[in-house]
Amino acid sequence: MDDGDKRILPVILCGGSGTRLWPASRDSMPKQFIDLLDDHSTFQASLKRVVASDVFQPPVVIAGNDVRFIVAEQLVQIGVEADIVLEPIQRESAAAIAVATLHAARRDPSTVLLVLPADHVIDDPTAFVASCRAALEPARQGHIMTLGVAPQYPATGYGYIQPGQRIEGTDVFRVDRFVEKPDAAAAQIYIDQGFLWNSGNFLFRADVMMEELERFEPAILAAARGALEAAAMDLDFIRLNEEAFIKAPKTSIDFAVMERTARAGVLPVSFSWSDVGTWGALWEGSVRDEAGNALRGNVEVVEARNSLVHSDDILTTVVGLDDVIVVAKPDAVLVTSRSRSEMVKNLVSSMRAKERPETREHIRVYRPWGWYQRTDRGSRFQVKRIMVKPGGRLSLQKHHHRAEHWVVVKGTAEVTVNETVSLVHENESVYIPIGSLHRLANPGLIPLEVIEVQVGSYTGEDDIVRVEDAYGR
Incomplete structure (x- = not known):
């Protein structure tokens, strides 16, 4: 030894x-x-x-x-x-x-x-x-x-x-x-x-x-x-x-x-x-400005002190409040006093009892090949932004209730539709009919970004029949 x-x-x-x-x-x-x-x-x-x-x-x-x-x-x-x-x-x-x-x-x-x-x-x-x-x-x-x-x-x-x-x-x-x-x-x-x-x-x-x-x-x-x-x-x-x-x-x-x-x-x-168990604990461990505020992302504050304000995307503003927590995500906003931030756990439990999907998943959902993010949804359509890592590939799959349109906005996509495999470049698109076996892959060296438009009677994630998957799902 x-x-x-x-x-x-x-x-x-x-x-x-x-x-x-x-x-x-x-x-x-x-x-x-x-x-x-x-x-x-x-x-x-x-x-x-x-x-x-x-x-x-x-x-x-x-x-x-x-x-x-x-x-x-x-x-x-x-x-x-x-x-x-x-x-x-x-x-x-x-x-x-x-x-x-x-x-x-x-x-x-x-x-x-x-x-x-x-x-x-x-x-x-x-x-x-x-x-x-x-x-x-x-x-x-x-x-x-x-x-x-x-x-x-x-x-x-x-x-x-x-x-x-x-x-x-x-x-x-x-x-x-x-x-x-x-x-x-x-x-x-x-x-x-x-x-x-x-x-x-x-x-x-x-x-x-x-x-x-x-x-x-x-x-x-x-x-x-x-x-x-x-x-x-x-x-x-x-x-x-x-x-x-x-x-x-x-x-x-x-x-x-x-x-x-x-x-x-x-x-x-x-x-x-x-253990960063609460937003209050995160404020304690964060770098703070001269007013005691921990600010991150697209935020602006006036006459606010000893507060934590985070925003990933939308402009989030706080005026005239002290000792508060404000966290803004694309699909949810939390506002609480810093001293009561432990009660967020109770809030989540209550929302889970109501089956609020926001407690389980973000709008951006990570997968072994990259991620997708829903940008719009209606009664018979859904729009997603998809990123596939270099070398990543989605499962070979089909859908019973929807067709899909893919528009490449960055990189080059390798697209399989039934027996046909083709390369789709930026500003080009491809149509996937209902029931067709299809796969999206990134053969390039930079991230692939695609806008996906789904149209059909049902656009849920459980309308996926995987035939082959490189990640064993």
Whole structure:
């Protein structure tokens, strides 16, 4: 076994839908894949923290099936290679960590894993890596380590850790207890007593975590083992077996292990950290102007202070308001006070009960080949803008209820209609009759953009009969 095998194995957990950050975060594009703070998503920022140092092995990503191509694309964008393990159904963090632990133990049971969520923001990557180095030796000695963040204010959205006795010869403490999210008064008491925020970042040896899962949650370990043993390769993804995985009880690693184990240790850290769980938290982590405003996109404000205003497209203006959140998307606008931004989760739950499609998908819908965006819709027609990446190709398909017209506005399209394959250039168009087998592909080196006009009695996405698909859908 060479020295490289002794490096930490990072595991990025990509679960969660981020409903409190609606309308930016939706089921089809959760918050961890959105560039909320800069030009990279928090998922990409998490990856970049652990690939920039020789402390870490190439990472493992645990993600849901529905976001698998988003994960793959964002890895490519930053030039990172990773094992991508797909959960067939979400069972919370305990089952995901059990899978990652067993996956690592196949190579070396003494491997030290670093588990970190994909949606956290850390302002000092160098300090983060230094903290991982400091926690590594206690983890090798058998402690299940967590990074405890020095609280910056009495947060009610985070769990807290009470450090206990210092582990001799280290800067690490045993954990006396974990406490769940408190109210404001209790949070202040915890801070006064020296509690730390629970960051949800864990370091542990694979064999140690397996022992604790076997002790406290054997059903989770058994389900994860069965799902991994019966896993199948699908393109570049490791697809867990659904029949086995669904047997795992649905719970977090905090409840399953951390609040019950005698092996928990905590390393206090001082770098700035946030799980960016709400728009208020995003305002806290954003660069703000002299009036305390975090502004992004097509926005203008007058006499507004300590507010967050984001707009992707339409001009969004705020006049004479303080401490507000305004987020404008092409199909939805959110306005809330900054102090009540956690209630967005309740709003989304209410809208989902009414089956509002805006809670699930954006107007721009991402696919493995690129994206499409609806621009207009009527009783018997729909207009879409389609972008196909270089080398991308849609499935070979047909429709029972609509015909389509494609107009190329950028690039060159390779168009298949039944037995005919032709190249269609800018300012040229092609007609796809109802029932015809057809495919759109981009053979060029630049993105292909097409305007699609659908005409027919029904234009829903479920009127697609896929005959052949390069992406295994």
